[in-house]
Amino acid sequence: MSLTDPESKEAAAYSIEDIEKDVNDAKVITVHEHEALSDINTSIDLFTYHERNAGRLVLDPEEAKIEFGEEVAKRLKLSRDGTKVLWPQPTDDPEDPQNWSDRRKNFQLFIITLAAIVPDFDSGIGIASIFALAKQYDTTSGVINDLTSNWSIFLLGWGSIFAVMLMRRYGRLPILFWSQVLALGFLIGCTFAPNLNTFTAMRCLTAFFGTCPQVTGLYVVTDLFPFHLQARKAMIFGFTTGINTTNAVFLADPPPVGYGFSEYAIAGAYGTPIIAVVLGELIGHFLNDWVMEVCVRRNNGVFVAEMRLWTCYVAVILYIAGFIVLGWSMEHLNVSGLILGWGIAQCVVVFNTVAVYAYCNDCFPDRQGEISALVNLSRTLGGFSVAYFQVPWATRYGALQTFGVEAAVVAALFLFIVPALQVKGTYLRSRFSA
Numbered sequence: 001m002s003l004t005d006p007e008s009k010e011a012a013a014y015s016i017e018d019i020e021k022d023v024n025d026a027k028v029i030t031v032h033e034h035e036a037l038s039d040i041n042t043s044i045d046l047f048t049y050h051e052r053n054a055g056r057l058v059l060d061p062e063e064a065k066i067e068f069g070e071e072v073a074k075r076l077k078l079s080r081d082g083t084k085v086l087w088p089q090p091t092d093d094p095e096d097p098q099n100w101s102d103r104r105k106n107f108q109l110f111i112i113t114l115a116a117i118v119p120d121f122d123s124g125i126g127i128a129s130i131f132a133l134a135k136q137y138d139t140t141s142g143v144i145n146d147l148t149s150n151w152s153i154f155l156l157g158w159g160s161i162f163a164v165m166l167m168r169r170y171g172r173l174p175i176l177f178w179s180q181v182l183a184l185g186f187l188i189g190c191t192f193a194p195n196l197n198t199f200t201a202m203r204c205l206t207a208f209f210g211t212c213p214q215v216t217g218l219y220v221v222t223d224l225f226p227f228h229l230q231a232r233k234a235m236i237f238g239f240t241t242g243i244n245t246t247n248a249v250f251l252a253d254p255p256p257v258g259y260g261f262s263e264y265a266i267a268g269a270y271g272t273p274i275i276a277v278v279l280g281e282l283i284g285h286f287l288n289d290w291v292m293e294v295c296v297r298r299n300n301g302v303f304v305a306e307m308r309l310w311t312c313y314v315a316v317i318l319y320i321a322g323f324i325v326l327g328w329s330m331e332h333l334n335v336s337g338l339i340l341g342w343g344i345a346q347c348v349v350v351f352n353t354v355a356v357y358a359y360c361n362d363c364f365p366d367r368q369g370e371i372s373a374l375v376n377l378s379r380t381l382g383g384f385s386v387a388y389f390q391v392p393w394a395t396r397y398g399a400l401q402t403f404g405v406e407a408a409v410v411a412a413l414f415l416f417i418v419p420a421l422q423v424k425g426t427y428l429r430s431r432f433s434a
Contacts, residue, residue, distance in 0.1 A: 044068065044072055046072075046075065046076065046089040047088060047089050047091065048088075049087070049089070050087040050088050050089075050227065050365055051088075051365045051366050054305075054362065054363055054364065054365050054429060054433045055304065055305035055306075055362050055363050055425070055426070055429040055433060056302065056303065056304050056305070056426075057085075057087050057227060057302070057303045058085055058301060058302050058303075059084050059085055059087075059227075059228065059296055059301055059302070059303050060083075060084075060085070060296070060300070060301020060302070061073065061076070061078055061082065061083070061084075061085055062301065063300055063301035063302060064076055064085050064301075067302075076089065077089055077090055079226070079228070084226075084228050086098070086226045086227070087226060087227040088226070088227075097223045097224045098223075098224070098225075098226065100224065105224045105225065108220060108224060109220060109221070109224065109233060112213060112216060112217050112220045113217070113237075115176070115180065115213035115216070116213040116214050116216070116217050116237060118180070118183070118210055118213065119156055119183075119207060119210040119211045119213065119214055120156075120214075120239060122152075122183070122187060122206050122207065122210055123149065123152055123153055123156065123207060124244075126148050126149050126152065126203060127145075127149050127244070127245055127248050128248070128266075128267065128270070130144050130145055130149065130248055130249075131252060131263065132263075133148070133199075137195070137196040137199070139196065141249060141252070142249070142391075145245070145246075145249065145387060146387070146388065147196065147200045148199065148200050148203045148204075149203075149245055149387065150245070150384050150387045150388065151200070151203075151204050151384075152203045152204050152206065152207035153207065153245065153380050153383050153384045153387075154380060154381070154384040155204050155205075155207045155208040155211075156207045156208070156210075156211045156214075156376065156380045157211075157373075157376055157377035157378070157379075157380035157381055157384075158208065158377065159207060159208035159209060159210070159211040159212070160211045160212070160214060160215045160372065160373040160376040160377060161373045161374075161377060162208070163175060163179060163211065163212040163215055163369075163373070164215055164369040164370055164372075164373045167215075167216075167369055168369070172216060172219060175212060176212050176213060176216055179209045179210065179212035180209075180210065180212065180213070182205075182209040183205075183206050183209040183210030186202050186203075186205040186206040186209065187202070187206045187210075189202035189205075189206075190202040190203055190206065211376065214237070214372065214376055215369050215372035215373045215376060216369075216372075217234070217237045217372065218234060218237070218357065218361060218368040218369070218371060218372045219368045219369060219372075221233045221234050222361065222365070222368055227303075228292070230358065230361065231288045231289070231292070231308070231354055231355070231357075231358040232285055232288065232289060234354050234357050234358060234361075235280075235281050235284050235285060235288075235350065235351070235354050237353075237354070237357065237372075239277075239349070239350070239353065239379070244270075244273055244346075244383075245383060245386070245387045246386065246387050246390045246391055247269070247270075247342065248266060248270075249391050250330055250391070250394070250399070251265070251266045251269055252266060255333060256333070257394075257395050258330075258333075259333055259335070259338075269338070269339070272338075272339050272342050272343050272346070273342065273343070273346040275343065276342070276343040276344075276345075276346035276347040276350075277346060277347070277350055279343070279347045280346065280347040280348065280349070280350025280351050281350060281351075283347065283351060284311075284350055284351025284354055287311060287314065287351055288308075288311055288351060288354060288355060288358070291307065291308070291310050291311050292307060292308070295307035295310065303362075304425075304426070305359055305362035305363050305425060305429065306359070306421060306422045306425040306426070308355050308358050308359040308362065309355065309359060309418050309421060309422055311351060311352065311354075311355035312352055312355055312356070312414065312418050313418075315348045315349075315351065315352035315355070316352075316410065316411060316414045318344055318347075318348045319344075319345055319348045319349070319352070319407065319410060320407040320410065320411055321344060322340075322341050322342070322343075322344030322345035322346075322347075322348060323341065323345055323403045323404070323406060323407035323410075324341070324400075324403065324404055324407060325337055325340055325341030325344065326338065326341030326342050326345060326399075326403050327341070327398075327399045327400040327401070327402060327403030327404055327407075328341075328399075328400050329341055329399075330394065330399035330400075330403070331398045331399040331400045353375070353379075356375065357371065357372075357375060360375070363425075363429050363433045364433055386406075390402060390406075
């Protein structure tokens, strides 16, 4: 059959029409797929992405192109050096705290830092005056420590839970302001307390209401600073309680139980944790950042929350070493060892606390208050309980056994919790942090 036959011409015509139709249909499908992809890209809410994708964030701009596509990646705002994607993404509003100048941000952080120091300072002045109070109220330093210092520390934790509940209902600023007014009033009440019972009540109420700034700090840090700077800025909220409460007793008791220091010598010894905190700030500043940078680089520019926990490995080793040195030194009344061991333990607590804070905040980015309150409660309950058994235990069996067992408990908790979180953290986040 030749191509000039009518049937051949008709078949050829149909074939050409079918081909053109298939090509046109393919073009339509391609256009629809492109439009659908554009719709998907447009539908990504970059301002809440860090909350909805808690614990896993893309930091590398090049990886963002692969993860989100070119269109979305073009809309992402980066750090000044262009090396990191900013989370949360700043809005275009100049009043957005993420868009404030560094000077304004750091000034706000300075204010909340001063406020956050006050609760522990209020507790600290009671520890420093423990022997003078015992003399004034005609009792022993142990009674003063148990009634005033320990219970005020206990209420620091519960006060933080109460403060977060009120802040959720009435907002941060009014609760922060009025809680500090009440704490100041009760602190003045301590000054004029006519007897020990009144003084104890005033001390406890000061602690309960004064702790509010300690659960406000993480709110401020996450409001002001992008993700990759938050751990560095939260460093100022690392702290410890237990040994700082009991060491005053060890230092004042006469040998062979304690060092028999004078009040001025005890005051000088308490310069150790102050210097240690500063060193912890400096070390933690670089250590936490370095750990995150290395882990993110090895993970193709993607941050995963469990990366924070590698800092805990360094911390637990140094903490155990510090406590063993501290226990041995107290048992043998070695002053230089006391300063070294106490300083190491205090220094480590600072950057380890920040790693825990940062990890919890990464997993629950919209629960900063609850995170701060629960961490604060944990550390105060531990500090509260230690003060009751540490001195009698060390007096009977020696400080090395006391601090050695405490270090062993810390190591056991670390081995039980941290590796398990690193293995199962992603699964737990997918179930509970959404």
